Amino acid sequence: MTAALFVEQLFNGVQFGLMLFLMAVGVTLVFGIMRVINLAHGSLFMVGGYLLVACVQATGSYWVAVPVAITGVVVVGAAMEVLVLRPLYGRGHLDQVLATFGLTMFFNEAVVVIWGRLPLNVAIPAALDGSIQIFPGVHYPVYRLAITGAALVCGAILYVVIVHTRLGALIRAGSDKREMVEALGVNIGLLYTAVFALGAAFAGFAGMLTGPLLSVETGMGDPILILTLVCIVIGGTGSIRGALAGSLIVGVFDTFSRVMLPQIVGLTAGTAVVGMADYVLMALVLIFSRTGLFAAYRG
């Protein structure tokens, strides 16, 4: 592998890992605070992608479409929380898993009803098209750098919110001392909806950012969700630091394994093994650590 290829794949890996992190944040926050499993998180990713397509078509401008689409995802997410997840707090894992599974079914079919079965394409905005030279001899797509930057900005916003704002303090307190938060007069229902909406915004944003790279189609969020869960298992349940670590590890590992495995074991066997690689990694982590690398929740 040449140095140029290595750098390029490393950047790709980090970018992929950060996309997974945006997803993982939502899943971790929602489970850590509300103790709810949301399999429909992948649907929020997908809805983000579709809303971007719709808004670009409607407004003609990518830059206008993005905030509008994010708002749309937040609305969908809030509705999901209030209508379906809230009644399920405190119910068993099976109920939550099945209800959110039902939601996934609904969303996967709803986008087909609205937009049809053919995958849709989103053009990379002109301002972000093309590539620049990041190192001597290494050219890298501007768009990928931009979305990496956007994800980092999201991470920074998340950090500021969690560590330095009242909402963040409530989020941290809410996960440990629900009764105390309620006693302080905080509307815990509103808090939960806000947390869920934040996670939904990140997921939808990840879907929008990834849209131009893949195509937007029904069910696109489900394999991403499952891979997100792998990140969480590897990094440790319930901890955002763990979600970041797990996501970056999986992102880089997945990217490199897709390039290198076919070289190592030959083309046919290589493509077969590539899909499995992330799960083998998860299996190895499970062998050595029951709770993942940075688990905050050992339940």
Next chain:
Amino acid sequence: MSEAVLEIRGVSKSFGALRACDDISLEVRRGEVHALIGPNGAGKTTLIGQITGELAPDQGSIHFEGRDITPLATAARARLGLARSFQITSIFRSFTAQGNVALAVQATEPHSFRFWHDVRRIGRLQNPARRRLEEIGLAARAGTVAAGMAHGEHRQLELAMALATEPTMLLLDEPMAGLGSEESQAMLALLGRLKGQYSILLIEHDMDVVFSLADRVSVLVQGRVIASGAAEAIRNDPQVRVAYLGEDDDAEG
């Protein structure tokens, strides 16, 4: 000289900056009732966790019947003869009272990889279970599903299960917790009957119970054993009284 059934040697455990157990050494002699007392937060729960195998000590070792059990898992320790009751009642709620005890009897078998026979018809499980219930005084409730039993009956059931595993030593974690005065009397009488038959490590807040049952007492404060010795001596020890200042020593668990 009665030898030690359970020996705790230099056990320490920290959680981050908090040193929950600090170089604790303790022994329970064969046939004695050894009470462990101390204010809340003294480290009793952490110590019990390390004795039963749910927590691993950072330092030190635990020996049972002369054998180092520190690396053993909880189930393995129980199979060696170390039974426990839980402070917060821990039973099989969907099973009947007899079913609970029958499962404890079943636990004494080498394994449970038997897939065919209906457990309800296996005499070698049900008969001893029934007898245990009679000893404890729960025979009338044999067929009641545990979830539907009263708290005091749960405490009795806990004890019946512990006894059904035919242990040599009992680790009783606040057996009086949550019992009304009549139930407490019954439990006290029951524990009195067990005294001498089993080696017992008793964790209790109720001082009347402690001093009517215990042969020796150890006092745990902030993770350290500050006093250990014959019950009467501990009762009169000024250091112990100071350690309990502000604690209502009539408090039940």
Next chain:
Amino acid sequence: MGLSRRTIVHLVLLAAALAVPLSNDIYYTRFATQIAIYGMAAMSCDLLLGYGGMVTFGQAAFFGVGAYATGMLTLAGFHDALIVWPLAMLAAMGFALVIGALSIRAQGFQFIMVTLAFGQMTYYIAQALRDYGGDNGFTMPRRNTFAGVTLANHVLFYYVTLALLVIVLFLCSRLVRSEFGMVIRGRRDNERRLAAIGIPPYRYKLALFVIAGAVAGLGGALMANHARFVSPALLSFQVSGQFLAMVILGSAGTLIGPVFGAAIYLVFQQVLSDYTDHWMIFFGPLLVARVMFVKEGVWGMILAALRAHEPTPAPLPAEEGAAE
């Protein structure tokens, strides 16, 4: 001594099942076969869920492994079901052993995530089998033969499937009442307590996982024969979700309930998809509504109705109640 009401209901159900081919419309026989197959797979989920307290979102993996093993062996020239189906079950058990060993230390949410992830992994493995059609799957040229008799006849195949379903049901019902069954249920109720009395939980958890894998694998072998088509779709997490939905629709912790659940699920699916191609847009919310508003599964309701009209005998050490 007369038969208990429950036994009567069982016999009536069995008679109804046996009578299906009498309708002379092969469609109903085939539909009933599919119900029996999915019912068996859902039953394997119920062993884990209703009795073992383990919510698994990856059971389709073992169902699919059973189907693939059957298809692959048949293509390789093995046609006798008495050889192929046990081998398919062994393959499923092998996967269950490995995946189980990696998963069982996880609890609750983690277990769901891990089983979901490993299920997805087996899906990718199936997609990568280029010699077997990759993502498109492959057809089995003929059904297997059972003791020399070809199973091409749909009615005969249905009766074989039904017989196997009844046998599996019987064996599982003995399992859940046995010493092993008590350990499993005790672990579900209180794993800490189980360890405290001296029973190490994990080996029994793993054994149950492997047994459930075997049952799902048999379902997969039957599925391969039923459709004569094997594809990665059988291993998708959607199928795992379907199994769980069938368990809850029928009542968890009852063994027969999941078969009812399979019937309900498949009938609804059929009715809705006759009405519109986009049936999932209704089915999804129906499933959500069922979870949110209905507490009891169908078989649980039937059992409750039976008990209401019958003096209760002395409760047994471990009631087989609906445990969701």
